[in-house]
Amino acid sequence: MLVFLQSFLFYNKNNESLITVSVYGAENFSALRCRTTRIEYIRRGQPDAGFPLFETESLKWPGFVEFDDVNGKVLTYSAQDSTYKVFDLKNYTLLYSVSDKNVQEIKIRTSSSVPLKILSIEDGTVLKSFSHLLHRNKKVDFIEQFNEKLLVKQEGENLQILDVRNFQLTEVSRTEFMTPSAFIFLYELQLFLTFRNRSVAVWNFRAGSINVSSILTGKCLAKIKSGNECKEKKAWKFQNTVAEALEDITALYYDEDRDEIYTGNRHGLVHVWSN
Structure with missing residues (x-):
C-alpha cells in the first residue's frame, strides 16, 4: 500500500x-x-x-x-x-x-503606532495622550519610561528616545545600542545601566556641548548646544542637525584670526561654528 x-x-x-x-x-x-x-x-x-x-x-x-x-x-x-x-x-x-459568514478574509498585522498616556501619579489624571509611530511588522523589544524620556526599541531598528515634553526624537544606532536583558535607572544621576550577556554599559540622555571659558577666571563666556540658535555652517552637502554635529566630537580647533571654532566627529564631518 x-x-x-x-x-x-x-x-x-x-x-x-x-x-x-x-x-x-x-x-x-x-x-x-x-x-x-x-x-x-x-x-x-x-x-x-x-x-x-x-x-x-x-x-x-x-x-x-x-x-x-x-x-x-x-x-x-x-x-x-x-x-x-x-x-x-x-x-x-x-x-x-x-x-461570521460575511467575513471574507482576515489579515494579521502589527499596528503602525502605539497609543500612550501619561498620568499624574497623585490623582491619575491624564496629563498627555499621544501615539508613537512604529515600524510595521517589527517586534517591539521594549518600551521604557525614564522621567520625561520614552525609550522605544524594535527588533533590528535604532533605539528611539522621545522627549514627551516637546516630542523631540533622538535615535541611537542599532549597532551601538543592542537590546539589553535588563535595565537599572539611576534617576538622581540621570543615567541608566544596561545589562547584556556579561557586559554592563552606562548611558545618558545629554547631547554634547562646546563651552567657551575665560582662561583667567574660568567663567563660562558662551555655550554651543543643541538648543541654541547658533549659526552653523553646514559641512559640504551633509545637512545634519546641531545635536548630531555635537555628537562624538573627536577634534576641536579655535581660529583666533577668524574667531571660529572647527570641530570634527567620528563620521568624518567637519563643522564650522562662527560668532
Missing part, C-alpha cells in the same frame, strides 16, 4: 519546536494535519515524541492554518462552519474566535 505525503515545516521560536503541516493522499490531499515536536526531542533522535495540534478543528479545503511569527499567533479557518480562530503560539491555547 502506497501512502503519499506532502508537508511543510515551521520553526516555532516561542517554545523551541518544529511544526509540520501535512496532507495525505489517503484524504485526497484535502485536509491539513498539524503536529509539533520539540527541538530537544529531535536532537535525541525521538521525532515521534511530539503531539498533534488543532485536532478539534476542521481544516479541510478551503480551510487553512497560518502562523504569525511576529505576533506569536496561529490563525485557523474552518470552512465547515465559517469560523476563524486565533491560538497562542507559545502553548497553542485558544484565544478567541470569529464566526
Whole structure:
C-alpha cells in the first residue's frame, strides 16, 4: 500500500519546536494535519515524541492554518462552519474566535503606532495622550519610561528616545545600542545601566556641548548646544542637525584670526561654528 505525503515545516521560536503541516493522499490531499515536536526531542533522535495540534478543528479545503511569527499567533479557518480562530503560539491555547459568514478574509498585522498616556501619579489624571509611530511588522523589544524620556526599541531598528515634553526624537544606532536583558535607572544621576550577556554599559540622555571659558577666571563666556540658535555652517552637502554635529566630537580647533571654532566627529564631518 502506497501512502503519499506532502508537508511543510515551521520553526516555532516561542517554545523551541518544529511544526509540520501535512496532507495525505489517503484524504485526497484535502485536509491539513498539524503536529509539533520539540527541538530537544529531535536532537535525541525521538521525532515521534511530539503531539498533534488543532485536532478539534476542521481544516479541510478551503480551510487553512497560518502562523504569525511576529505576533506569536496561529490563525485557523474552518470552512465547515465559517469560523476563524486565533491560538497562542507559545502553548497553542485558544484565544478567541470569529464566526461570521460575511467575513471574507482576515489579515494579521502589527499596528503602525502605539497609543500612550501619561498620568499624574497623585490623582491619575491624564496629563498627555499621544501615539508613537512604529515600524510595521517589527517586534517591539521594549518600551521604557525614564522621567520625561520614552525609550522605544524594535527588533533590528535604532533605539528611539522621545522627549514627551516637546516630542523631540533622538535615535541611537542599532549597532551601538543592542537590546539589553535588563535595565537599572539611576534617576538622581540621570543615567541608566544596561545589562547584556556579561557586559554592563552606562548611558545618558545629554547631547554634547562646546563651552567657551575665560582662561583667567574660568567663567563660562558662551555655550554651543543643541538648543541654541547658533549659526552653523553646514559641512559640504551633509545637512545634519546641531545635536548630531555635537555628537562624538573627536577634534576641536579655535581660529583666533577668524574667531571660529572647527570641530570634527567620528563620521568624518567637519563643522564650522562662527560668532
